[in-house]
Amino acid sequence: MDLKYNTITVRELLDNPKSRAVFQRRFGKLMLHPVVSASKSLTLAQITEMAAVYLPQKTIDETLAELKRI
Numbered sequence: 001m002d003l004k005y006n007t008i009t010v011r012e013l014l015d016n017p018k019s020r021a022v023f024q025r026r027f028g029k030l031m032l033h034p035v036v037s038a039s040k041s042l043t044l045a046q047i048t049e050m051a052a053v054y055l056p057q058k059t060i061d062e063t064l065a066e067l068k069r070i
Helices: 008-014 017-032 034-038 042-051 057-067
Strands: none
Touching: 008 017, 008 042, 017 034, 017 057, 042 057
16 A cells, blocks of 8 residues: 555545554554544554554554555
């Protein structure tokens, strides 16, 4: 998947069934959190920076790699 140098928006990622499946598989119930809906206008770069506070860098890197393979 073309992540547009991480400028793709969360909305674009969640609108794509394959990338949404990646997030669902990796983060499960977290996908139901209201922050997910509120962050749809953020870019992938912005959301990964925010996620770094809560998730190990390895998890973020693996998720990005999986999205690139789509």
